[in-house]
Amino acid sequence: SQKKPLVIVTRKLPDAIETRMMELFDTRLNLDDTPLSQNDLIEAVRKADILVPTVTDRVDAKILSQANPNLRLIANFGTGVDHIDLATARQRGITVTNTPGVLTEDTADMTMALILAVPRRLAEGERMMRTGEWTGWSPTGMLGRRISGKRLGIIGMGRIGQAVARRAQAFNLSIHYHNRNRLPESVEQEFEATYWESLDQMLARMDIISINCPHTPATYHLLSARRLKLLQPHAYIVNTARGEVIDENALTRMLRAGDLSGAGLDVFEHEPAVNPKLLELPQVVLLPHMGSATIEGRIDMGEKVIINIKTFVDGHTPPDRVLQGLL
Ligand code: 8YV
Numbered sequence: 456s457q458k459k460p461l462v463i464v465t466r467k468l469p470d471a472i473e474t475r476m477m478e479l480f481d482t483r484l485n486l487d488d489t490p491l492s493q494n495d496l497i498e499a500v501r502k503a504d505i506l507v508p509t510v511t512d513r514v515d516a517k518i519l520s521q522a523n524p525n526l527r528l529i530a531n532f533g534t535g536v537d538h539i540d541l542a543t544a545r546q547r548g549i550t551v552t553n554t555p556g557v558l559t560e561d562t563a564d565m566t567m568a569l570i571l572a573v574p575r576r577l578a579e580g581e582r583m584m585r586t587g588e589w590t591g592w593s594p595t596g597m598l599g600r601r602i603s604g605k606r607l608g609i610i611g612m613g614r615i616g617q618a619v620a621r622r623a624q625a626f627n628l629s630i631h632y633h634n635r636n637r638l639p640e641s642v643e644q645e646f647e648a649t650y651w652e653s654l655d656q657m658l659a660r661m662d663i664i665s666i667n668c669p670h671t672p673a674t675y676h677l678l679s680a681r682r683l684k685l686l687q688p689h690a691y692i693v694n695t696a697r698g699e700v701i702d703e704n705a706l707t708r709m710l711r712a713g714d715l716s717g718a719g720l721d722v723f724e725h726e727p728a729v730n731p732k733l734l735e736l737p738q739v740v741l742l743p744h745m746g747s748a749t750i751e752g753r754i755d756m757g758e759k760v761i762i763n764i765k766t767f768v769d770g771h772t773p774p775d776r777v778l779q780g781l782l
Contacts, residue, residue, distance in 0.1 A: 460504035460527075460768060465491050465512050468532065469750070472757030479765060480505070497521050505764055509533055510744070511726075516543040527780065528773075530763045532756055533747075534558060535697060536777050537670040548782030552763035552775045556614060557755035558747035562695055563618030565746040566665055569693040569719030570607070570623065574663070575599040578740045600689070600716070603627040608661035610654065610677070611668025611696065612638055619665055620646040633657050634668075658685040663693065670697035680705035683715070691717045695746040698724035707732045710739060721746045 459481040464473070467488040476482040483502075485491065490511040491499060500506060500514075500522040508514055509532045519540055529539060529551045536553050544551050572578060576599045583589050583597075607623050609616045612634040620630045630648040632638075637650050651657035654677070658664065664686065668674050678692075678701040686692070692715065694701055703724040709715045710733070717738035723729050726744060733739050747756075763773040772779075 460525075461502060462505045462507060462764060463499045463503035464507040464532075465496070465499065466509045466532070468507075468757050469753050471754060472761070475757075475761060476764075479761065480768070493518065500526055504528075505530060505767075507532055507760055507764075508539070510535060510538055512538060514539040514544075516540045519543045519547055519549070522547065522549070528552070528764065528767050530760050530767070530773075531777075532760050535669055537697060537699070541778055545778055545781055548780035550767065550773070550780045551777045552760075552767070552773045553777050554756040554759040554763075555775055557759055558752050559614045559618050561749045561752045562615050562746040563622055565721060565742070566615070566619045566667065566693060566695045567622040567626075569695065569721065569740060569742075570619075570628075570663055570665065570691075571602060571626070572740050573691050573693065573717045573719040573738070574602055576738070579737050582737075605629070605662035606631055606660065608632065608651070608657050608664045610634075610664065610666050610700075611674075612648075613667065615695075616665075616667035617642070617646070619667060620648060628663070631657055631661060655682065655685055658682055659687070661686070661690060663691045666692070666694040666696045666700050668696055668700060670699045674700050676700070676702045678702060678706070680708075683709050686715055688714050689716050691715070691719070693719040695721045698722040698726060703730050703733075707736075710736050 462480040462482045464484050466485055473484055496512055496518055500518055502523060504525045505528045507530050526549055529544060529549055531553045534553050534555050536551060539551060576597055580597055605628055607628040607630055609619055609632040612632040623630060630646045631651060632648050633651045633654045680702050683705050707730045710718060719740040721742040722744055759775060763775050766773045
């Protein structure tokens, strides 16, 4: 029989997933849960036939240029693949897969949690309890803004955007969206959603904006300083997608100046760094990239990675192929 391909996993995964991978493949695990340095990542791609990276691995052109010619598959543990240089992977004949679908509901739940938390000042109130600042109820204490009846503008109406829309409908938000392509009429009707071909026009009319698109060259700083200025001062912005979609410094300046009412951010432009000025702003809810962080979700993601690898090794097209390496 053939030699089993060497699978190198860059981060600690759920035990059940690691056990199964060890049974199925010649697997090398990362036993301490720290991200690989760029040097360790080079070591990994020099040896691996199959690499399993996560969002914390910058698999750029420089790394890939040093890869083992036998590196044939990058089976990403995660849906976003913006940390992988796809053009270089394609040229080098490396197929790339991801884990779509299994984190849709969890990420939409976290998005909805932020949509509720920011206008209703949930994190501020919680801090007030812990610091002992609460002196009792007052008719004018801790007033936020009503959610019901407001306009939610979803940027990126894919799986996650639609799952957010479904939740938001139950909170009586009206659904608006901007997307590369307009959705079929039947889907628009399901959400009673209004399509905005012009992102600029949508931004100017919304009460809450939710970012649910991938980070690609086309969406980098999609919310640029110019576009952020189109938002009304009473508006809120929520991001559970990728920090790079918003110009984080411009966003911080606007929040400080009171040109925006608040933000709920689960992702940042230079993770794990956060613009320190954001930490000073009470109307901002900050989360450590935990949109998909559920026990169930991580196992589902691991199972998807395993199916993608297994199908590929068996000589078939993996179910979640993002790109096929040319050779
Ligand atoms: C993951 C994510 O936690 O899947 C994604 O794109 O951002 C998160 O859900 C992380 O990326 C895993 O690599």
